[in-house]
Structure formats: C-alpha cells, structure tokens
Amino acid sequence: MSFFPAALETLVDRFASLPGIGRKSAQRLAFHVLSLPEEEARAFADAILDAKKNVRCCRVCQNLTEGEICSVCASQTRDKSTICVVSEPRDVMSIERGREYNGVYHVLHGVLSPMSHVGPDDIRIKELLTRVADNEVEEVIMATNPDTEGEATAMYISRLLKPFGVKTTRLAYGIPVGSNLEFTDDATLNRAIEGRTEI
Numbered sequence: 339m340s341f342f343p344a345a346l347e348t349l350v351d352r353f354a355s356l357p358g359i360g361r362k363s364a365q366r367l368a369f370h371v372l373s374l375p376e377e378e379a380r381a382f383a384d385a386i387l388d389a390k391k392n393v394r395c396c397r398v399c400q401n402l403t404e405g406e407i408c409s410v411c412a413s414q415t416r417d418k419s420t421i422c423v424v425s426e427p428r429d430v431m432s433i434e435r436g437r438e439y440n441g442v443y444h445v446l447h448g449v450l451s452p453m454s455h456v457g458p459d460d461i462r463i464k465e466l467l468t469r470v471a472d473n474e475v476e477e478v479i480m481a482t483n484p485d486t487e488g489e490a491t492a493m494y495i496s497r498l499l500k501p502f503g504v505k506t507t508r509l510a511y512g513i514p515v516g517s518n519l520e521f522t523d524d525a526t527l528n529r530a531i532e533g534r535t536e537i
Contacts, residue, residue, distance in 0.1 A: 346372065398469070400445040400462045402427045410442055417441045419476040423466065423495065425449050425483060433481065441479070444469065449487040450494060463495060470502050477505040484511055484529075 342350070346368060353364035371379060395401070396408040399421075403409070410416055410430075420441030424430055430443050448461040470478065478499055482488035496506045511529035513522050522530075 395445075395447075399443045400447060400465060401430055401443055415440070419474060420479065421466070421469065421475055421477070422479040422481050424481045425488065425491070429481065441477075446482070446491070449482055449491040451487045458494065461491075463498070466495065467498060470499060470504055475502075475504050477507060480506065480508045484509075
C-alpha cells in the first residue's frame with residue numbers, strides 16, 4: 339500500500355528514472371517541486387518541454403544546439419583541422435572548461451558496449467568518418483573515457499581512420515594533481531610512466 343497519492347508516486351518514479359537519482363533523492367525532489375509556487379513549477383515544466391522541443395544535434399559535430407550548427411562549428415577562430423572525439427555532449431563542456439583546446443568536436447552519443455547491445459551503428463561513427471573524408475582534418479583526438487568501453491571505442495575508431503592518413507591520438511592519462519603515489523592504482527601509474535614527458 340502506498341503512503342502517497344498516485345500523482346506524487348508517479349512524480350517520484352519519474353525523478354527516480356533519471357541517471358544517478360536514487361529513490362530517496364527522487365522523493366526529496368518530488369516534495370521540493372510540490373512546495374514550489376505554481377508559477378515556478380510551471381516554469382520548471384516549461385523549461386523541460388522547451389529544451390526537448392528546441393535542442394537538437396548539430397549537423398556537423400552532433401553536439402547539442404538550438405540551431406542547425408553549434409557555436410563551436412560556426413566559429414571562425416576554431417581550428418577545424420583538429421577534431422576531439424567525445425562520448426557525450428557533457429564531455430564537450432568538461433574540455434571547454436579548461437580553455438586550452440581550440441579545435442572542434444565530434445560527439446558519439448555513446449560508446450561501444452556489446453553487453454548493452456550498443457554497436458557501431460548505434461553511435462555517430464559514420465558521421466565522423468564522413469567529416470574526416472570530406473574535410474582537411476589533420477588530427478583526431480580520441481577523448482573517450484579510460485574504461486573498457488571507452489578504450490574499445492577509441493581503438494575501433496582509430497582502426498577505421500587509418501586509411502584516411504590522419505594522425506590519431508589518445509588523451510594522456512596520469513596521476514591527478516594533488517594526489518599521492520601511494521594511493522594511485524597500478525593501471526594509472528603504469529599509464530603515467532608510459533606517457534611521461536620531458537621537463
């Protein structure tokens with residue numbers, strides 16, 4: 339037997355279906371939404387509907403945008419000869435925060451994952467190959483996560499890019515700034531030693 343009205347249970351279920359939101363967090367969010375004044379709750383709902391209606395994929399890089407192409411692809415100051423390949427749109431934001439990279443992006447919208455039945459046709463690999471074939475791309479940086487699926491995706495795409503003769507690189511891995519060697523796992527330490535640079 340439920341302690342809450344059906345509408346509230348449905349709202350909790352909707353929040354709980356979001357990634358990273360457990361049942362207790364979903365309940366807190368649902369109660370917070372119920373405590374909002376009606377105009378704020380309506381604005382919240384309208385923002386969701388507006389984003390769902392107007393946000394689409396950039397026809398060039400597959401990043402999220404409201405127009406035909408995103409601001410990075412439209413920029414005249416970005417280096418179009420370098421493409422940084424990422425798994426998700428949020429990864430673009432992470433790299434942009436560093437303000438070091440001046441190339442363009444390609445968003446795969448996922449990674450290869452046989453266990454989850456995600457194959458090459460389920461992510462935006464074909465669009466990347468078309469870009470590399472059609473443009474004067476000199477380097478493709480694989481910036482997928484350093485986990486099993488991310489590594490497999492990077493290796494698969496790098497093999498597909500070989501015939502194009504473009505330089506394919508992988509993000510360097512290492513020890514996080516401010517951490518101790520004592521607490522660094524073996525794989526990270528080995529990668530850091532392999533990827534060492536001269537100072």
